Amino acid sequence: MSSQPIRIVVIGGSAAGPKAAAKARRLDEHAAITIIQKEADLSMASCGYPYYAGGVFDDRNLLICTPAGIVRDSGFFEKAKRIEALVLTEALSIDRAAKTVTCKHLPSGATRTLPYDKLVIATGATTLYPSVPGADLEGILSLHSLEDADALRAVRDAKQVRNAVVVGGGLIGFEVCEALHLAGIQTTVIEKTAAILPFLDAELSKLVANYVRTHGADIIKGNGVAAFLGEDGKLTGVKLDNGTELPCELAVVAVGVRPNATLAAAAGLTIGALGGIAVNEFMQTSDPDIYAGGDCVECTSLISGAKVRAPYGDLANLQGRVIGENLITEGSAKFPGVTHTGICKIFDYTVGFTGLSAEQARAAGMTDIETVTVAGLDIPGYMNGKLLVSKMVADRKTGRVLGFQCIGPGDVSKRVATMAMAIRGQLTIADLANADLPYAPPYSLALDHVIVCAHVMENKLLGRMKGISVTEVKARVDAGADCFILDTRTPREFEEQRLGIGETLIPQGALRARLNELPPDKDREIIVYCAISLRGYECAAILQGYGWRNVKVMEGGVAAWPYPRER
Amino acid sequence: MSSQPIRIVVIGGSAAGPKAAAKARRLDEHAAITIIQKEADLSMASCGYPYYAGGVFDDRNLLICTPAGIVRDSGFFEKAKRIEALVLTEALSIDRAAKTVTCKHLPSGATRTLPYDKLVIATGATTLYPSVPGADLEGILSLHSLEDADALRAVRDAKQVRNAVVVGGGLIGFEVCEALHLAGIQTTVIEKTAAILPFLDAELSKLVANYVRTHGADIIKGNGVAAFLGEDGKLTGVKLDNGTELPCELAVVAVGVRPNATLAAAAGLTIGALGGIAVNEFMQTSDPDIYAGGDCVECTSLISGAKVRAPYGDLANLQGRVIGENLITEGSAKFPGVTHTGICKIFDYTVGFTGLSAEQARAAGMTDIETVTVAGLDIPGYMNGKLLVSKMVADRKTGRVLGFQCIGPGDVSKRVATMAMAIRGQLTIADLANADLPYAPPYSLALDHVIVCAHVMENKLLGRMKGISVTEVKARVDAGADCFILDTRTPREFEEQRLGIGETLIPQGALRARLNELPPDKDREIIVYCAISLRGYECAAILQGYGWRNVKVMEGGVAAWPYPRER
Structure with missing residues (x-):
């Protein structure tokens, strides 16, 4: 440590910036590290804003404090991390030849030029506003x-x-x-x-x-x-x-947001086609002494290989950590890319996703895909299980899982995290079909929802089950198509709620005895369902066993029907 | 379908048996399928027994009914699945040469001999009792x-x-x-x-x-x-x-339980060293026309490759499904093995695990392993996050994750499911360190607990952090070892609760200014911690930066300390 300490300047003090700075500090106690932050605060828990605004919690300090209750201000950064944090300070320009950043203290107007050996750009993104009349109104x-x-x-x-x-x-x-x-x-x-x-x-x-x-x-x-x-x-x-x-x-x-890439662009750094700063897997920009991370960059999709924007707080932190490592030990850490994972709470529903939707997969040129829509409980009914409705996307040739979407009042978060890891591991449907997941009634069905999704997918890939989506069924019905629609639930379930699309009720247990009520034409399209289309699938197998050749299971059953119902 | 329908006999009507039978039925409407079940009930939700016994729910029918409320009795199996289910009937012997099973109706004593083309043994396991005096007492x-x-x-x-x-x-x-x-x-x-x-x-x-x-x-x-x-x-x-x-x-x-393998053994089928019926990856016994699954078999560990017993309800169902496929289409489905995943609710705590513990890994001959113990919240403090304490085990050479244990009042189930899939995908610590998991404050920290575990592991594997377990610290303290113990929390935290093991309090933010209070001997052992040992790790890095050469982080911090504390 007798040589001159490395000088690191970080532009941006929200997520990726402080993370890179803190990681660099942990790897080199003697580096000179400065954060330039335009806003008044540092390391804000910005994903918590909706919950503070909505009154889920009332103590605003929780957004800017460490878990031990210390405000993450300049004093904290100085004392706990020996990092100089210049708040209310805007980076004006980067001089790559001189390796300096010029910044301005906004309250005083004073400018300052900071030399760097390594620079980090974590300038985040800006909210887009519709450019329509009245956009400057109060409110x-x-x-x-x-x-x-x-x-x-x-x-x-x-x-x-x-x-x-x-x-x-x-x-x-x-x-x-x-x-x-x-x-x-x-x-x-x-x-x-x-x-x-x-x-x-x-x-x-x-x-x-x-x-x-x-x-x-x-x-x-x-x-x-x-x-x-x-x-x-x-x-x-x-x-x-x-x-x-x-x-x-x-x-x-x-x-939506737009990456803040103007400072980088003005310095001549390469900007990607999507408007974000271009970086390699080391989070290095086109200038090897300048790194960038967080909402201002473009990342690589680990599924399609395409460049994508992924402005999420967790990724900003991961990227910041990778940058921090490379600042001290160049080339030591990689950020391989993203798998498009996200989640959102809406009232008592959760909406989560990982990988590609069918639409996204097709848009990315993956045409040979199979999808399944599956409804089911997260834990057993006797434990008060709640509904999950999921759609899984797989590559037909390799069986590899490409995407998973899950919604409902049930524990979506667990299933999305599980599938995010499955997709990261490039697992196939065959792998998932025998997954050894933690089972006990407070946490899962004996066959967890994601395993059931894989089973249904396997049945479709092997041609054992022909599926039809609720959307297609609705279109068929609206077009007056000549299909026979079979509800296989119990009379009680049928009384409580029915789709009202011209369906015939034959409960599963009575089906074999009432085959004479089915269309005599064995090539006629028959659409079968039940509450979640598990019995529907079993009944389709029965009908196929007796020679009907065009039997389709309405995937997800009544639980997935998004149109008006009777009663 | 003009040929003679295949005759399938299934011994056992709890989990694997009915699953195999039902799957076979779905694949072949014309197979003749018979289940022989010693007990009075079929397809019982046996994992739900503790919750019924404990009054989590009161309706006993929920243990034996379908979600639509139909009791899964012989009539249901006949009507819904066209499967003959002989309850209160015990299989007495298997004649492999004649391909018959002889069984006895227990109430009447009547015996019957059933011919089979394919046989399934799903005889489950028996509870072990300590063979001590008084074992026959009422109560x-x-x-x-x-x-x-x-x-x-x-x-x-x-x-x-x-x-x-x-x-x-x-x-x-x-x-x-x-x-x-x-x-x-x-x-x-x-x-x-x-x-x-x-x-x-x-x-x-x-x-x-x-x-x-x-x-x-x-x-x-x-x-x-x-x-x-x-x-x-x-x-x-x-x-x-x-x-x-x-x-x-x-x-x-x-x-514990003992596999019910006597019927299989009497028929000359191969029994494994652990007392379970030996099966291959198709769940086929040493007789290719006889399959076995559930608690009565031995499975393969996907981690160690060893044979293991894994009497869990979810695996029984998975194995039953594989058997059902192979009954109709021999060799079409495989059960590759288990990853030792399990979970249990104890009051408001959850205990979960997947893969191998450090002790199990060492017992399996994996000596070059690294472990980390990490404490942290499941979701942010401002969202009322709850504690998780985890231990992760990895192979030092390849970085592959070998095991994960997680306990606490937080959402353990999600983390164990996530890690079960990571282990199934043979992911390494490097993969986990940049995992793209679903993040929003109601569901996770910005860097989820499992990612933090991977980060700490990476720090240890790269030699950046030397860890010491609470067990080792306690042993050092009890032995009067000459180590300097440093608590880096705030004075307020220290006042609320402290370990009382001769520690010195120097809050993280004051450490650099108070280095003179540290041992002058730079080779003296220093043990650092905080509430969860994140600040402890940062402080260890500071001390290393100023020349102390033997600094260890007490993993998991105060949260992982299982011994008495002061106050």
Whole structure:
């Protein structure tokens, strides 16, 4: 340690930046490390903003404190980590030839030029706003910064707003929707495209929309914001593309983010096709002495191999750690890429996903795929199990799992984490079909939901089961197709709720004795289902055993039916 | 289908048997399938017995009904599955040359000989009882059959028993312990060996024991049952190996099970060294026309390659499915083996494990392993996160994860399922260190607990962190070793609770300014910790940076300390 200590400058003090700085410090007590942070706070728990805004907890300090209760301010960084943190300071430019960063202290206007040996760019992303009239009215917020969280929390505490609109039906949009709902505000989520939560395939997206609508918030799809309406500079409503006007005193914009890459671009660093800073697997930019990580970069999909944007807090931390290692020991750590995993709580529902949806897989050129939709409980009924509805996507040739989406009141999080690891391990359906998972009734069915998904997939891949989606069934019914629809539940279940699509009820136990009620034409299309289509599948096997050749199981059964039902 | 239908006979009607039968039926509507079941019921949800006995639910029918509420009796099997189920019928012998099974209807004594083309043996296992005096006293139960569950439930409902002893500190023992506790019965668990829950390493096993003792049940370790004591034929107490007498009106035996392999052995089938029926990966016995699955067989460990016994309900179902496929299409399905995954709820704690413990790995000849013990929250503190304490085991050379144990009030089940899949995928620590898991504050920390475990492991494998277990620290302290023990928490944390092992408090933020309080001898052993040893690790890095050469982090920190604490 007799040589000159390495000088590290980190631009950005939210997630990836402080993580890189702290990791570098742990590997080199003598490095000179400086963080330049535009905002007033450091290492904010930004994913917690919706829960603070919604009143899940009230102590704002929890967003900026260590678990031991120490505020993560400049003093903390100095004392605990010997890292100089310059807050309210904006990085203005990078001089790569001179290896300096010029920054400005925003309150005083004073500028300062910092030399570096290694530089980290963790400039994050900026919330996009629709560029429509009225976008500067008072009452239009986003939920990106701690200031935004404070503003939204103040709305809750003031109890003045009665109607709000959330612009954007993605993860953040629904987290905000939940926060507003918890604040007692009547909320409408507006989504420009035809479906909310674009990482879900249509059937599951519709089920979530149904749930949200019946549990306290409205959703308008296929309709963007044409204008924000106001009086005296204050928001009074939102006008949609189709002319509808929704009165509201608050609008929260959550249509996505744009990587903050202008500083990097101005320094001549390579920017990717998606607008993020290009980095290699070491998180190194086109300048080997400059690393970048977090929301401002593009990553590699471990499934499609394509470049993608993945602005998630967990990935920012992982990337920051990799950067921290490489700052001290160049080339020692890699960030291989992402598997597109995400999760969101919406009221008592969870929506999770990992890998690719069928739509995303096809868009990525994977055409030889198979999908299954499966409904089932997370734990046994006698333990008060709750519903899960999932869709699994696999490559038909290799059997490799490509994606998994899961929604419902059940324990989605566990199944998505399990499948995220399965996808990371490039497991096939055959592997999953015999997975040795932790089973006890408080935690799982004897055959866990993800194993059942694999079993159904195996049955489809082997041609034992022909599936048909609820979407296709609805289209068939609406088109007046000549298919025979068979509900195989018990009379009691049928009395309680039925689809009302011209179905015939023959309970499973009676099917073999009532085969004469089935269509005499053995080539006629028969669609079978039950509550979740397990009995439906068994009945399809029976019919095939007696010679019917065109029997399809409606996947997910009644539980997956996102259209109106009778009773 | 003009040929003679295949004749399938299945011996055993609990889990693997009915699953094999039902799967075979789905693949061949015309097969003749018969189940021979010694007990009165079929397809019982036997893993639910502790929860029925403990009053988690009251409707006994839930244990023997389909989710739609139909009792899974012979009539159901006939109508829904066209499977003949002979209940209260015992298989007496197998004639492999004639390909017949002779069975006896127990109530009538009538015998019958059934011809088979393919036979399935799913005879399960029998509860072991300690062969000690008094074992025939009234008041000694087990929890294996539905009758046992009824008996234990009757104990609860009668409210007569005040003191009970559970013999055996494994999974079932603690499930029974919880059920008795819920019934308001003062319970003592007796374990013959030195540690409860033998799939856990000692540190975690001790933490569970501490928890159970402070939450309503007693545990006596290293002491077996010498005799059951009684008066008038009724149990009045248990005498231990060391002479202690525990008064109790109820004893529940849960010391393990023995595979029911006598029928198979009498038929000349190969029995494994562990007493289970030997099967290949198709679940085929030494007679290719006879399959076996469930608690009566031995399986292959996917980690060590060794033969093991794994009497779990989920595996029985998986094996039954594989058998069902092979009955109809020989050689079409494989059960590759197990990864030693299990889980158990004990009051508000969960105990889970997958892969090998350090002790098991060493016993299997894997000597070049590394372990880490990590404590942390499952979700953020501001979301009311709960503690997890885990131990991860990895192969030092390849970095491959070999095992994971996790305990605590937090969401253990998710982490064990995640790691079970990681182990199934043969993932390495490097893979885990950048895992893309579902993150949102209701479900996880930004860096999930399992990722943090991988990070700590990586630090140890790379020699950046030297760890020391709480067990070793305690031994050092008890031996009066000349080590300097450093607690790096805040004064407030220290005031609330401290270990009292001669430690010096220097909060992390003050460490660099107080280096003069550290031992001047840079080779002296320094042991550092904090609440969970994250700050402890950072402080160890600081001390190493200033030249101390023998700094060790006490893994898991205060949260993993299973010995008495001050205050």
